[in-house]
Amino acid sequence: MDFLNLLARLATLDTEAPATAAPRRAALSRLGQVGTALLPALLAALPAPALAGTKETRTRLDVLKLALKLELLENEFYSRALGLTPGGPTNPAAFFVTTANRAAIQTIQSHEAQHVALFTRLITDAGSPLDAVPNFDFTGSKNGTQPALYPDVYTNLDTFLKVAQLLEDAGVRAYKGQVEFIQTDNYTLEAALRTHSTEARHAAHIRTMRRQRGANVKSWVSPADAPITTAGTVPDAVYSTESNTTQYIVRNSVITKVPFDSSLPINVGTPPLSAAAILAKVAEAFDEPVEAATAEALLQLFTY
């Protein structure tokens, strides 16, 4: 039996029972029934991290609740800075230095408030109660119970913008990690995708604001950015896998690494870039997802 025939037979087995969407584990056990001799070879053909190891399984409600938590966090973060809710700068009017900075944050905050309203409605319309809204502490000290990571978040605009970048980049990555769990629900999927790209525009602008203030940062996540997190800390998980230069595609039914580092004609400018520089462009060209657990850990840092 050749490889493709095996796959075709397995696919047939799966489609005979469409009611039970077979997860990978079930597929593997089914594979065992077909012929264990091929198992090692098949597993060896699955090097993609996305297809290896334990994956999250999440309901549509899980996805909506995570979205609402992220939007509540962002909305409160900006609302405090603008003086709309207590806990922000002593003089919110002066905090942003320029009217352009303040106007941009007002625009972003208004979007986050709309996202909060949207996801609140989607959850309640579905008949689910809402989770209690936590208390927020954007210094990262959890109300003084641990050392603050960002003690000057509302007294230093540059720190505020760093945290803003962290939250926006994290939001983009978190939505991206959730879309596969709402794939069969076109309505929720499209709402999530359309929120996702709005957040990406916010992230880009926050980065542009930081660059205008002298920070070494691009509008997209780049290995060339000056790091804003420290290895080993919770916030660092937002960036620790963003420098990935490896992407996988399925070709002739085999998971294949895209040969950005060898044969693909991507280094086509004049003069050509160094090998490291072209791979940095590859890293920039793809925003990576994070699993819900990573997003939850970041939420935990700023709530109590």
Add this chain to the structure above:
Amino acid sequence: MSNIQHNGSDEAEFAKPLYTPIKRRSFFMYAGATAGATALLLSGCDDDDDNNPVGMVDVGSGDPGVLNYAYALEQLEAAFYTTLRTGTYYTGLAAGSAEKSALDDLYYHEVIHRELFKTALGSGAIKGLEVDFSNIDFNARTSASGSSKLGVLDAAKAFEDLGVAAYNGAGKYITSADYLTLAGKIVSVEARHAALIRDLISNGTFVGSDVIDGNALERSKEPSEVVATANAFLKDGSKLNVSNIK
């Protein structure tokens, strides 16, 4: 285009059980489907297909159709940033200037996206498209008043905004979870591009009311709407037919 609004049909939609786990598709189901779809694509390569108007490029159906659609849009964007490098607007930018390094990044990103889709599609890829940029003035930063031609940044804004709306609208047509996630990895970078280009034209316009609705959701466009715009930048014989994506 779907609208996320509070109305009767939406309530019906959301009455569906929220607690049903949606598990990752089996790789084998996926791989089998891909093998089948590849065969379908190969059989659909005939340009005289009944569903395909003469002289148009049929992107096909199923996931390969969506991938070819994305490949076509990335070809268009990559060709734009490639051509841009020969115009006096770009060549006149100071080395190391913020605008030049941004346009350099965009050029590489779009070439990288294009080559990724070409690789994924293999022998099922549509041909290399011939572009028509006669309505773009590559020597002008933005449209001169009274000129019917788009300036470089105006055209970049149009392409990037279009790309984001296209990906947002195409997600629902992708059946492979891996390709949905891959599209997600690309669309947010396109949105970052769009935001920066808009800020270069006018600071603070990164997410104008022309690209989002009252729920702060970015626009999404159906493939048919997208190609109505994209085809204006493609030569006869390279114009796209997306009617089999559904």
